[in-house]
Amino acid sequence: MQRVLVNGYGFLGKRVARSLLHGMVPGVKLVAVARSTGYVYRPEGITAEGLGDDLSRSPNFVEGSALGLLEDRKVDLLVELTPTNLPSGEPALTNIRTALSRGIDVVTANKAPIALAYTELKEVARSTGSLLLFEGTVGGGIPLISLRRFCLRGDEVLSIRGILNGTTNYILSRMHFEGLTFDLALREAQNLGIAERDPTLDVEGYDTALKLLILANAVMGLDRKLEDVRIAGISRISADAVALAKEANMAVKLIGSVDSDGRLSVAPRLVKLNDPICVHGTLNAVTLRLKTAGDLTLIGEGAGEPTVTSILNDVWEVVTFRGSSPR
Amino acid sequence: MPAVRVRLTCALVDRPGTLLKTLEQIALAGGNIISIVHSRENITSGYVPVSINVEFPDAQSLERARKGIESVGVPVIGSESLEKSLRTVIVIGRGEFGDLIRAVEGLGLRIVDASVRGSGPETTARLTLEVPEGEGGERAMARFEEVATGLGYLLLTEV
Numbered sequence: 001m002q003r004v005l006v007n008g009y010g011f012l013g014k015r016v017a018r019s020l021l022h023g024m025v026p027g028v029k030l031v032a033v034a035r036s037t038g039y040v041y042r043p044e045g046i047t048a049e050g051l052g053d054d055l056s057r058s059p060n061f062v063e064g065s066a067l068g069l070l071e072d073r074k075v076d077l078l079v080e081l082t083p084t085n086l087p088s089g090e091p092a093l094t095n096i097r098t099a100l101s102r103g104i105d106v107v108t109a110n111k112a113p114i115a116l117a118y119t120e121l122k123e124v125a126r127s128t129g130s131l132l133l134f135e136g137t138v139g140g141g142i143p144l145i146s147l148r149r150f151c152l153r154g155d156e157v158l159s160i161r162g163i164l165n166g167t168t169n170y171i172l173s174r175m176h177f178e179g180l181t182f183d184l185a186l187r188e189a190q191n192l193g194i195a196e197r198d199p200t201l202d203v204e205g206y207d208t209a210l211k212l213l214i215l216a217n218a219v220m221g222l223d224r225k226l227e228d229v230r231i232a233g234i235s236r237i238s239a240d241a242v243a244l245a246k247e248a249n250m251a252v253k254l255i256g257s258v259d260s261d262g263r264l265s266v267a268p269r270l271v272k273l274n275d276p277i278c279v280h281g282t283l284n285a286v287t288l289r290l291k292t293a294g295d296l297t298l299i300g301e302g303a304g305e306p307t308v309t310s311i312l313n314d315v316w317e318v319v320t321f322r323g324s325s326p327r
Numbered sequence: 328m329p330a331v332r333v334r335l336t337c338a339l340v341d342r343p344g345t346l347l348k349t350l351e352q353i354a355l356a357g358g359n360i361i362s363i364v365h366s367r368e369n370i371t372s373g374y375v376p377v378s379i380n381v382e383f384p385d386a387q388s389l390e391r392a393r394k395g396i397e398s399v400g401v402p403v404i405g406s407e408s409l410e411k412s413l414r415t416v417i418v419i420g421r422g423e424f425g426d427l428i429r430a431v432e433g434l435g436l437r438i439v440d441a442s443v444r445g446s447g448p449e450t451t452a453r454l455t456l457e458v459p460e461g462e463g464g465e466r467a468m469a470r471f472e473e474v475a476t477g478l479g480y481l482l483l484t485e486v
Contacts, residue, residue, distance in 0.1 A: 161486060181447070236481045240444035240451035241417050245483075247442075248415050248453065255486055270415060270485045277486075 005032040008081030009055045015308045027319040034066035070098045080108040089116045100124040107314040109136030115210040118217045133314035138211040139284050141306025142298045148219045155290045157220050161257040162286030164211040166302040167195045167202040168254040173280040175242040204233035205266040212256035229264040331383045336405035338374040352395030357388045408461035418452045420480035430474040434467040
């Protein structure tokens with residue numbers, strides 16, 4: 001049985017913890033759940049009754065950091081689901097580093113540590129024989145990292161291009177179909193809970209840049225940093241620009257791309273309406289250009305509930321791997 | 328295989344018969360010569376640059392001609408496609424776009440269509456550009472993007 005700590009008890013953390021409690025992944029025991037103010041730890045396994053909506057009201061709730069559970073190796077697998085924090089990547093970066101250095105496997109959906117320190121974390125994982133899986137960091141439920149690892153080993157990824165942020169795609173889609181201004185479309189997205197109250201990370205292209213970095217480093221094997229990405233957001237996109245694009249049978253989309261020379265850029269671009277990556281609403285779409293197989297495009301929801309699918313699949317992979325290769 | 332139209336620039340030794348040898352190699356490879364520009368005023372270290380516009384039946388013929396020319400001792404110092412493609416860009420910014428239009432012309436790009444609107448705080452223009460095919464065109468577009476950004480415009484290019 002893999003003893004699991006789910007760190008982060010927000011939208012994803014609650015769903016993943018409940019799925020594990022309901023036996024979605026055999027071979028795991030949820031022994032700890034943590035949030036920023038404290039944690040619940042029960043070595044014999046947490047029960048559904050012991051895990052309410054408000055973690056701090058749980059009978060075994062202890063105030064303070066759960067880092068000690070990792071330092072003392074009280075768990076075998078850390079599922080790190082705290083929110084993305086720039087520029088430090090903390091506290092997730094320290095949690096992941098601590099876990100891997102002690103041979104604890106890690107599954108995460110937090111973009112920052114993987115985007116900012118992938119090369120270092122991969123090296124720590126290699127040195128201790130632990131696993132570091134992060135399918136949920138990019139493209140929500142779209143299996144991009146696993147696709148590369150399991151299905152495209154016999155090919156080379158030459159370039160990547162895609163829509164990697166559902167919030168900006170929603171805003172641009174509303175501008176395209178309804179003729180809204182950027183400000184109106186943003187306000188609508190905020191009212192619907194699609195955009196954050198502070199939308200900077202999304203609309204200025206940083207969220208896309210982080211995801212692009214993860215793809216460049218993990219899918220194309222590059223070693224790029226955030227400062228290597230040329231970033232432009234969508235806040236200057238006028239209703240006129242969207243209308244002029246539409247007249248030319250195109251749409252304005254925030255596109256992240258790694259070109260064949262290894263250059264990374266995030267920018268609003270013109271996409272032909274019949275291009276497979278020209279998807280609308282909150283959808284994401286990514287085209288991988290492969291040396292032998294040609295272009296491969298994947299489309300799916302890039303955030304929210306579908307991300308749970310990616311996280312659980314990574315947990316499943318850890319359990320399968322440990323079943324055949326115990327520590 | 329589509330026909331290929333290129334401008335080959337060769338460095339000829341300033342000696343009678345050198346141009347003829349070069350043209351023979353183009354003809355042997357199946358190239359149809361459209362025009363020749365012989366820049367005698369640009370002689371450098373005894374070499375005269377000659378630009379020859381040629382249509383080849385396919386890319387392999389171009390490659391054969393290039394090897395043939397070099398085999399008779401004439402260096403090919405440039406090969407630029409004469410094909411043009413149309414690209415749409417959208418520019419957002421304040422002002423009249425005059426600085427940007429001058430930059431476009433200086434880069435060997437040509438504006439063949441323009442549509443301008445100004446309902447928001449900034450003006451938006453959609454331009455259709457004629458861009459040379461090949462690396463030269465890509466370089467010109469990359470430079471155009473740099474210039475536009477440097478002038479404070481937001482430039483949207485096609486993916």
